[in-house]
Amino acid sequence: MKTLEELKTLCESCQKCPLGETRTKLVFGTGNAQADLLFVGEAPGEQEDLSGIPFVGRAGQLLDKFLYAVDIPRSQVYIANILKCRPPKNRDPLPEEEDACIGYLDEQISLIKPKMIVCLGRISAMRLIKPDFKISQEHGKWFTRNGYAITAVFHPAALLRDPRKKEDMLEDMKAIKQKLDELEGDKP
Ligand code: URA
Secondary structure, eight states: OOOHHHHHHHHHTOOSSTHHHHOSSOOOOEEOTTOSEEEEESOOOHHHHHHSOSSOSHHHHHHHHHHHHTTOOGGGEEEEESOSSOOGGGOOOOHHHHHHHHHHHHHHHHHHOOSEEEEESHHHHHHHTOTTOOHHHHTTOOEEETTEEEEEEOOHHHHHHOGGGHHHHHHHHHHHHHHHHHHHHTOO
């Protein structure tokens, strides 16, 4: 079994899809390698492509505010994306790009072994929960996939476009914090 660092090194030379040609930096993922809570977004944006770190742009700053509001330190979680490279002009990932990249996320999950996974937005939820996931109706609902508790919340970029969704986001994040506390309470 590889370590996360070894997996990252492998990813850095990935050319499995054409995004390997256009990326500035690979955005592998960041955070606590033993995190109980794993967030999975969609794909790097412009700021992430430049820095190599997920969720550092405007959407990421909003995510940080919600984490702060419910008292989940970013240092306690791990954050990754479905795609490790930025799609041109932030278009939605193509199915073949997801297929090429998803094995890396699967390996990250096996190495981190989180207690719960939170999909950020519909693209992540459609890949990790079910293909017909409806984010407006099913955000905040819990599912089990491969033995992991998994849910989805609105993507922070969607909250920037429609601030009315922020109330739902806060409720979902509070429930995530509560579940996290319960699961961590089970620790020996
Ligand atoms: N949006 C995402 O889905 N992921 C990032 O890393 C940044 C913005």
